[in-house]
Amino acid sequence: KNEVEQSPQNLTAQEGEFITINCSYSVGISALHWLQQHPGGGIVSLFMLSSGKKKHGRLIATINIQEKHSSLHITASHPRDSAVYICAVSPYSGAGSYQLTFGKGTKLSVIP
Amino acid sequence: NAGVTQTPKFQVLKTGQSMTLQCAQDMNHEYMSWYRQDPGMGLRLIHYSVGAGITDQGEVPNGYNVSRSTTEDFPLRLLSAAPSQTSVYFCASSYTAGGLYNEQFFGPGTRLTVL
Numbered sequence: 001k002n003e004v005e006q007s008p009q010n011l012t013a014q015e016g017e018f019i020t021i022n023c024s025y026s027v028g029i030s031a032l033h034w035l036q037q038h039p040g041g042g043i044v045s046l047f048m049l050s051s052g053k054k055k056h057g058r059l060i061a062t063i064n065i066q067e068k069h070s071s072l073h074i075t076a077s078h079p080r081d082s083a084v085y086i087c088a089v090s091p092y093s094g095a096g097s098y099q100l101t102f103g104k105g106t107k108l109s110v111i112p
Numbered sequence: 113n114a115g116v117t118q119t120p121k122f123q124v125l126k127t128g129q130s131m132t133l134q135c136a137q138d139m140n141h142e143y144m145s146w147y148r149q150d151p152g153m154g155l156r157l158i159h160y161s162v163g164a165g166i167t168d169q170g171e172v173p174n175g176y177n178v179s180r181s182t183t184e185d186f187p188l189r190l191l192s193a194a195p196s197q198t199s200v201y202f203c204a205s206s207y208t209a210g211g212l213y214n215e216q217f218f219g220p221g222t223r224l225t226v227l
Contacts, residue, residue, distance in 0.1 A: 004154070033216065043202060043218040086154070090214060099170055100145075100216070102154035 006087050006103035013110050019074040021106045023087030026068065034061050034072050035086040037105065043086070046072075077110045084108070114138050118203050118219035125193040125226045133188040133222050135203030143206045143214065144186040148172065148199040149221075155202065161186055193226045200224070 003026045013019050023032070034047040047054050047061040049070075054061050058077075063070040074081055087103040119134045137144065145160040157170030161180040175197060177189040186205075190197060201222045206214040 031214065035216070035218075041200065041221050041223075043204075043221075045215050045217070048215050088155070088216075099157050099160070100155075102156075104152065104154045 004087055004089055004101050004103040006085075006106050008106060009104070010107045011109070013077050013108070015078060015110055015112050017077050017110075019077050019081075019108065019110075021072045021085050021087075021108070023070045023072070023103055024068060025070075025087075025089045025101075027091060029068075029089040029091055031090050032063055032070050033088040033090075033100070034070075035088060037084040037086060039083065046085075074108075077108075079110045079112050082108055082110050116203055116205055116217050116219040118201075118222050120222060121220065123222060123224050125190070125224065127193060127195060127226060129190075129193050131190050131193065133190075133201055133203075133224075135186045135188065135219055136184050137186075137203075137205040137217070138184065139205065139207075139217065140183060141205035141207055141217070142183070143208055144180065145170070145204050146176070146178065146186070146188045147202045147204065149202060150199050158188065158201075190224075195226045198224060198226045 005024045007022045031050045036046050037043045049063050058075045060073040084105040084107050086105045088100045090100050116137045142163050146158040147155040149155050156172050158176050159178040161167045164180050164183050167178050180186050203219040204216045206216050
């Protein structure tokens, strides 16, 4: 069974700080997802990656397949970045690839 | 495009009642799924479908039933509600099930309380 561990569970930062959220998983995957859950509850997909690095605005996601580890970075954090960030993985192809496994999330609070 | 829609947004049931949570998507996605989210736990897969007429169980299927008669709709039925089914339910869809083509699109969620 694939386990997905996120750290830290909670994170408080001052506006403008550089933020890193980590995700580790235990088995081979075909893709890793970073999701954002707003305080109102809605969930949106931020990144989907299987290798290297992706960047959208102030968000950067990296993945190291050999180490089974991914990081989500937020540069110049802002109070509107306050949310729960969720890591999820889809295993290699086959029946199991249909079943995403989710981490428990990292709750980020950015203080002005 | 409306994306993924869910109804109702909130629901209170008594133990033993049955109900159907509705989910629809207008993106012609093959893959649809239902998750439940509970405090302190990650999202957990209840049931999923890889196309019309095809459904399968996820991690926590007991007490729930699904069907997929069209590409657009994927309703989740609670057969006899129990307090343990109090949760927030999310429906999601994607083009395919695996690999790099399965960016997940989530509905807004249904908050269900079973008394």
